[in-house]
Amino acid sequence: MPVVTILGNPNISVEDKREMVKKVSETVAHAxxxxxxxxxxxxxxxxxxxxxxxGELLIDRK
Amino acid sequence: MPVVTILGNPNISVEDKREMVKKVSETVAHAxxxxxxxxxxxxxxxxxxxxxxxGELLIDRK
Amino acid sequence: MPVVTILGNPNISVEDKREMVKKVSETVAHAxxxxxxxxxxxxxxxxxxxxxxxGELLIDRK
Amino acid sequence: MPVVTILGNPNISVEDKREMVKKVSETVAHAxxxxxxxxxxxxxxxxxxxxxxxGELLIDRK
Amino acid sequence: MPVVTILGNPNISVEDKREMVKKVSETVAHAxxxxxxxxxxxxxxxxxxxxxxxGELLIDRK
Amino acid sequence: MPVVTILGNPNISVEDKREMVKKVSETVAHAxxxxxxxxxxxxxxxxxxxxxxxGELLIDRK
Numbered sequence: 001m002p003v004v005t006i007l008g009n010p011n012i013s014v015e016d017k018r019e020m021v022k023k024v025s026e027t028v029a030h031a032x033x034x035x036x037x038x039x040x041x042x043x044x045x046x047x048x049x050x051x052x053x054x055g056e057l058l059i060d061r062k
Numbered sequence: 063m064p065v066v067t068i069l070g071n072p073n074i075s076v077e078d079k080r081e082m083v084k085k086v087s088e089t090v091a092h093a094x095x096x097x098x099x100x101x102x103x104x105x106x107x108x109x110x111x112x113x114x115x116x117g118e119l120l121i122d123r124k
Numbered sequence: 125m126p127v128v129t130i131l132g133n134p135n136i137s138v139e140d141k142r143e144m145v146k147k148v149s150e151t152v153a154h155a156x157x158x159x160x161x162x163x164x165x166x167x168x169x170x171x172x173x174x175x176x177x178x179g180e181l182l183i184d185r186k
Numbered sequence: 187m188p189v190v191t192i193l194g195n196p197n198i199s200v201e202d203k204r205e206m207v208k209k210v211s212e213t214v215a216h217a218x219x220x221x222x223x224x225x226x227x228x229x230x231x232x233x234x235x236x237x238x239x240x241g242e243l244l245i246d247r248k
Numbered sequence: 249m250p251v252v253t254i255l256g257n258p259n260i261s262v263e264d265k266r267e268m269v270k271k272v273s274e275t276v277a278h279a280x281x282x283x284x285x286x287x288x289x290x291x292x293x294x295x296x297x298x299x300x301x302x303g304e305l306l307i308d309r310k
Numbered sequence: 311m312p313v314v315t316i317l318g319n320p321n322i323s324v325e326d327k328r329e330m331v332k333k334v335s336e337t338v339a340h341a342x343x344x345x346x347x348x349x350x351x352x353x354x355x356x357x358x359x360x361x362x363x364x365g366e367l368l369i370d371r372k
Contacts, residue, residue: 008312028239028334052103066129071126117208149302175351175353218257289363
């Protein structure tokens with residue numbers, strides 16, 4: 001605890017995930033005044049045919 | 063915002079997802095009195111060996 | 125199963141929730157070709173000081 | 187309802203999931219004093235390059 | 249990691265939560281073959297006017 | 311999209327949330343190479359009697 005879930009698209013490299021997880025964990029640990037060891041970050045992904053914005057699937061938006 | 067997450071089985075076609083996302087987004091936008099552009103819908107899926115109902119995996123239920 | 129989670133703001137009346145839950149359940153049951161009895165809908169809420177869009181809390185956006 | 191989500195690693199066999207879902211459902215049904223039929227359990231998984239603990243991806247922790 | 253989320257109704261005592269969290273953590277730790285220290289359990293709750301089953305709010309079901 | 315959910319304890323001030331949301335949104339936008347306007351951050355909270363770590367509620371851990 002705390003637990004951070006990031007739901008984005010699958011086009012993110014392991015290097016970008018590594019850097020993102022590090023920075024997000026530092027930011028969240030600082031905000032809650034907790035040791036960084038207590039922070040869990042989960043990076044999940046959904047394809048563009050499974051995400052809708054404004055009533056349209058991302059694959060249909062121009 | 064709002065964010066809608068739909069967790070179902072993987073046997074849904076892109077066409078059914080498209081129609082479902084459109085209708086759900088319209089319904090939710092109407093209920094919250096917000097423009098449809100603000101609605102995000104995430105359609106996630108789990109296989110039948112990873113869902114339990116009544117203590118049994120779906121693959122074990124008759 | 126399926127499980128639908130709707131995360132919105134707290135300013136929604138019970139009547140609007142009732143109608144939204146009914147319509148969303150019908151839409152999702154139809155899309156997955158499942159009886160409506162199998163659909164669970166969870167309507168959660170967060171206050172405007174706990175939601176960020178574009179890097180800003182909703183209470184700070186004009 | 188209730189809905190239980192278990193987010194773990196992908197290295198769990200169907201047999202272990204089956205037993206886990208049975209026991210967790212019984213425990214949760216007992217705690218809420220509800221029939222086990224009302225319990226839904228979702229077992230989701232993320233790979234080790236998508237989970238961060240203490241600011242580091244699991245693939246980077248020794 | 250793993251992270252377990254239990255979404256139920258608010259009518260659960262701290263004692264029942266305590267016992268549930270202990271048993272669920274033991275079960276999940278055993279299933280994933282991990283030390284119990286790695287298990288996080290989050291017990292969330294929604295009121296009966298915010299949960300729909302079969303298209304109806306729980307407050308409307310007999 | 312992307313959607314970030316941060317589940318922590320309730321003892322976080324609005325100012326700390328504001329700064330956290332800003333930094334997390336910037337970090338996530340950068341990682342996915344997307345405009346910050348597309349990032350939604352949800353800051354949820356649970357009391358210490360509803361969170362278990364290592365099989366124990368936080369209120370019971372010394």
